[in-house]
Amino acid sequence: MTASPAPPSPQTAPPELAPGRRFHPFALAVRAFAPLPGAVALFGEHVILLLRATLWLFRRPFRLRLFFDQMEFVGVGSLPIIMLVGFFTGAVTALQAILALSLFEQQRYVGFGVGISLARELAPVFTALMITARAGSGMATELASMKITEQVDALTTFAVNPVHYLVTPRLVASAVMLPVMCMVFNVVGLVGCYVVSVISYEIDFGQVLALFRHGVDPIDYIEGILKAFCFGVTMATCACYQGLNVRGGAREVGLATTRAVVSTSVTVLVLDYFLIEIMNVFFPYGGL
Amino acid sequence: MADELSKRDQRWQIRIRDLHKSFAAQQVLRGIDLDIERGKINIIIGGSGQGKSVFMKHLMGLLSPDRGHIFVDGQDIIGLGDVAxxxxxxxxxxxxxxxxxFDSLNVVENIAFPLLERYRLPKKEVLERVRDLLERLDLARVPGIEQKYPAELSGGMRKRVGLARALVDRPEILLYDEPTTGLDPIATRNVDEMIRRTADDFGVTSVVISHDMASTFRIADRIAMLYEGVIIASGERREVMAAPHPVLKEFVETSGAVHFGGRAS
Known part of the structure; x- marks a missing residue:
């Protein structure tokens, strides 16, 4: 009679997994969601920075010069690039619209198509991306450099709050100037559309204008401006957060700038979706 | 004991007792006891990562300790509100x-910054105080210095402009964070002279954080050594030199600046 195999003792090692299955499915799930608490904390830190900067807006001293300096940097400084990109965005959209509309011999709708695309989507998103590339990266670099050269600490030694002095003016400037630049983008984009459709393709200007006025409402522009405002707040918060939280040297300054541009761009595109959903509730699109 | 510390002392301007500070699991300060003498140059030496900068930030109230007290002119600054x-x-x-x-401000704007932030003084008075400091710190002879930006200044000049900015609000206590780091020997000697002259001319209490032993023995009135989060030796320069703590002795002799029983360089 052969002895039955002894039951495994508690100390016995667990049986090996089949080749190719190194992880338990639950372990994989845990690993997949491991960055989640960190991401939530990061989001929370951004929100806290935004709230602190907003609260400081109402406390003395107001330092108007810093606000105007930042507005000039974010707005006036970005004017050439916004005009250039705006013109060609309008022109390219018009060109594609004409090609599509010519299938139905309805090229006269080009003003309406380009106008509404610019007002609701292209102008706020492209303005945010362009200003992020120019001014958002500049903000992150400047604050990160100030941080690693102890200029931020120096502010504190003079009893000046760094969020009050550095973040609040940038936040306000971005929130004010992005909508302004968005409107500039709209106007220049329509000029681009005019050049392509009326001058280049000789579509009747009267019909283009009439359908544009018929199809595009002021509410479309308000929606675009509200989006640009949200994107401005997002850009300043991401850029300032990355700048003020840098540690190390020149390499980290570069990385902070990259993170600021990438995080702002991604957030703008994700936020755009949710803003459209929200605004569709409040400002439902009426069509022609 | 606490009563005695909370009175303004003629000799000791800052009195630190049992100061502890940790960052997560890392204990940086483990119970510092130290007195800073009024009107003298007090140098705190120690190796890298010993908590010198953390200690200095506590003195100004930029960091809060986990435990302990810092009395400045008899007032315990731990736990004070924002205004106080x-x-x-x-x-x-x-x-x-x-x-x-500040990179974005010129020399005059940098020096005037504390005054403009703290008070509403007439521009003329601010400019007078800035120009007086430029004169006293030997900066006025540099052509066009007032309109220069920090990037246009040499390392030594930047240090002097930084000192002018620290002095413009007529402080009683000046903190120097490793003032000679990264300077050549001649510039180091100039900075040492600047610290000495500032202490004598302006009558300020100087607290210098340093690991430059040659400078320390050149200008210090009092020396304290910070090692593994505690002060292991402190006193007047001669006292410390006469009976050095073994760690201090090793630290100083390794630097090559001084040999005990020998002479200072």
């Missing part, structure tokens, strides 16, 4: 390791 701590901070000026001048 800002009042105490006005007694301090700080000279940073690399000056920490």
């Amino acid at each position: 701590i800002a009042k105490v901070q006005r007694k301090f000026g700080m000279v940073f390791q690399y000056a920490a001048l």
Whole structure:
């Protein structure tokens, strides 16, 4: 009679997994969601920075010069690039619209198509991306450099709050100037559309204008401006957060700038979706 | 004991007792006891990572300790509110390791910054005080210095502009964070002279964080050594030299600046 195999003792090692299955499915799930608490904390830190900067807006001293300096940097400084990109965005959209509309011999709708695309989507998103590339990266670099050269600490030694002095003016400037630049983008984009459709393709200007006025409402522009405002707040918060939280040297300054541009761009595109959903509730699109 | 510390002392301007500070699991300060003498140059030496900068930030109330007390002119600054701590901070000026001048402001705007932020003074008075400091710190002879930006200044000049900015609000206590780091020997000697002259001319209490032993023995009135979060030796320069703690002895002799029983360089 052969002895039955002894039951495994508690100390016995667990049986090996089949080749190719190194992880338990639950372990994989845990690993997949491991960055989640960190991401939530990061989001929370951004929100806290935004709230602190907003609260400081109402406390003395107001330092108007810093606000105007930042507005000039974010707005006036970005004017050439916004005009250039705006013109060609309008022109390219018009060109594609004409090609599509010519299938139905309805090229006269080009003003309406380009106008509404610019007002609701292209102008706020492209303005945010362009200003992020120019001014958002500049903000992150400047604050990160100030941080690693102890200029931020120096502010504190003079009893000046760094969020009050550095973040609040940038936040306000971005929130004010992005909508302004968005409107500039709209106007220049329509000029681009005019050049392509009326001058280049000789579509009747009267019909283009009439359908544009018929199809595009002021509410479309308000929606675009509200989006640009949200994107401005997002850009300043991401850029300032990355700048003020840098540690190390020149390499980290570069990385902070990259993170600021990438995080702002991604957030703008994700936020755009949710803003459209929200605004569709409040400002439902009426069509022609 | 606490009563005695909470009175203004003629000799000791800052009195630190049992100061502890940790960052997560890392204990940086483990119970510091130290007195800073009024009107003298007090140098705190120690190796890298020993908590010198953390200690200095506590003196100005920029960091809160886990435990302990810091008495400045008899007032315990631990736990003070924003307004009260800002009042105490006005007694301090700080000279940073690399000056920490604001890149976007010129020399005059940098020096005037504390005055413009703290008071509403007429522009003429601010400019007079800035020009007086430029004169006293030998900066006025540099052509066009007032309109220069920090990037246009040499390392030594930046340090002096940083000192002028720290002095402009007439502080009683000046903190120097490793003032000679990164300077050549001649510039180091100039900075040492600047610290000595500032202490004598302006009558300020100087607290210098340093690991430059040659400078320390050249200008210190009092020396304290910070090692593994505690002060292991402190006293007047001669006292410390006469009976050095073994760690201090090793630290100083390794630097090559001084040999005990020998002579200072």
